[in-house]
Amino acid sequence: MTLIDTHTHLDFPDFDADRTTVLENCRAAGVERVVVLGVFQANWQRVWDLVQSDKGLFATFGMHPLYLEEHLPAHLRELGDWLTRLKGHPQLCAVGEIGLDYFVETLDRNRQQQLFEAQLQLAADFNLPALIHVRRSHAAVIATLKRQKLSRGGIIHAFAGSREEAREYIKLGFKLGLGGAATWPQALRMHRVLPGLPLASVVLETDAPDMAPAMHPNRRNSPEYLPDICMALAQLMGVPAEELAAASTHNAYEVFDWR
Numbered sequence: 001m002t003l004i005d006t007h008t009h010l011d012f013p014d015f016d017a018d019r020t021t022v023l024e025n026c027r028a029a030g031v032e033r034v035v036v037l038g039v040f041q042a043n044w045q046r047v048w049d050l051v052q053s054d055k056g057l058f059a060t061f062g063m064h065p066l067y068l069e070e071h072l073p074a075h076l077r078e079l080g081d082w083l084t085r086l087k088g089h090p091q092l093c094a095v096g097e098i099g100l101d102y103f104v105e106t107l108d109r110n111r112q113q114q115l116f117e118a119q120l121q122l123a124a125d126f127n128l129p130a131l132i133h134v135r136r137s138h139a140a141v142i143a144t145l146k147r148q149k150l151s152r153g154g155i156i157h158a159f160a161g162s163r164e165e166a167r168e169y170i171k172l173g174f175k176l177g178l179g180g181a182a183t184w185p186q187a188l189r190m191h192r193v194l195p196g197l198p199l200a201s202v203v204l205e206t207d208a209p210d211m212a213p214a215m216h217p218n219r220r221n222s223p224e225y226l227p228d229i230c231m232a233l234a235q236l237m238g239v240p241a242e243e244l245a246a247a248s249t250h251n252a253y254e255v256f257d258w259r
Contacts, residue, residue, distance in 0.1 A: 001245035003230060004033045004252040005223040007097075007131065007157050007177055007205035010057070011036055011046045014209040014220050023054060025224045030245075032056060033252070034223050037097045037131060039064035041075040044082060051091050058256065060094040060131055062119055065101040065112045076118055083126045093256040094154060095123040096131025100144075103135040113140070120148045129154035129255050132174075138165045145172045155203055155255060158211065163193050170201045175251050179205045180213030180221060183232040194236045199247035203255065204230055 005026075015022060026034065036051055038044045038061040051057040061082050063071045079095075086092040098119040100112050123130040129152040134141045138161045153173030158181055159166065166176060176197060182190040204226060212221040213229050230248070234241040252258075 001030050001227065001230070001242050002249050003029075003031045003204060003226050003245050004035075004249050005031055005206050005208070005226050006035050006155055006203045006248075006252050006255075007179070008034055008036055008208045008223055009039070009210070010034060010208065010223070011043060011050045012209055019050075022222055022224060023056075026226075027056070029224055029227050031223050031226050033058060033258075035060060035093060035131075035256075038062055039097050040067040040070050041072075041078060042070070044079075048086075055091075058091050058093040060092075060096040062096040062098040062131070063115055064097045065099055065107060065115070065133060066104065068107050068111060068115070071115060076115070079119070080122055083122060083128070087126060092128075093258075094129045094131050095119055095126070096154070097133050097157065098130060099133030099157070100137035100140050101133060101135045102137040102140070113144070116141075116144060117148060120144070120150065123152070123154070124148065124150055128152060131155050131157055133157050134159075134161070142168045142172070145169075145174070149173075152257075153255065155205075157205065158207060160187075160190055161193075162189075163196050166193065166197060166201075170198070175201055175203045175255055177205045178202050178229075178233055179207055180211045180216075180225070180229055182236065183213040183215065183229060185214065191236055194233065195238050197237065199239065199244065200251065202244075202248060203251050204233070204245070204248040
């Protein structure tokens with residue numbers, strides 16, 4: 001099967017010792033493309049240098065809500081500069097990781113909202129999809145996306161919402177990112193939601209090095225595990241793994257406008 005990992009942080013130091021080996025193993029396992037997300041100004045250059053070393057890697061740039069205290073007003077302008085400079089480059093594929101995180105109560109929600117809206121506007125201005133982080137904030141994210149409609153949509157990373165929330169995102173033109181979290185036995189709500197998700201609206205991801213799947217507990221997550229995640233999710237969804245893989249790959253090509 002051919003797979004695409006639509007959400008990784010392969011530039012993180014967790015992979016410094018064996019990144020080349022990880023990528024070789026990915027290709028051997030059928031993971032042909034990997035998206036690497038920027039999360040704050042300090043890692044954008046690192047992400048770009050990494051993807052320039054491998055034609056199967058693709059970059060996004062954004063300001064993640066968890067790093068709110070590190071983001072400066074100048075960084076938003078710099079993000080615009082990066083997108084301007086790389087506009088049309090085949091290895092630039094989205095704005096992200098951006099979004100709202102209400103799980104961490106110390107993060108200022110007003111500041112998060114302002115930053116989220118500003119980055120959605122950049123995605124609209126540059127006609128790019130958005131890769132969106134949502135934790136305990138589905139209502140706010142959906143309301144924001146209804147106000148700021150994106151022609152290219154994007155991906156809701158690590159989707160863990162209800163069937164109703166899934167329908168809202170799909171109506172707004174977004175795909176739902178599914179990864180290792182849903183493979184755990186305790187993810188009971190997702191086990192109920194998964195069989196009702198249309199294959200035309202899902203993409204696969206790892207979030208490596210985070211969110212390891214149940215079959216690789218207490219380990220650094222890796223794009224190498226995407227085939228295992230695909231097989232586990234396919235079983236939960238009641239479809240053949242090859243069918244889920246093909247749908248995810250097709251959907252990723254559609255989101256990122258890959259030829």
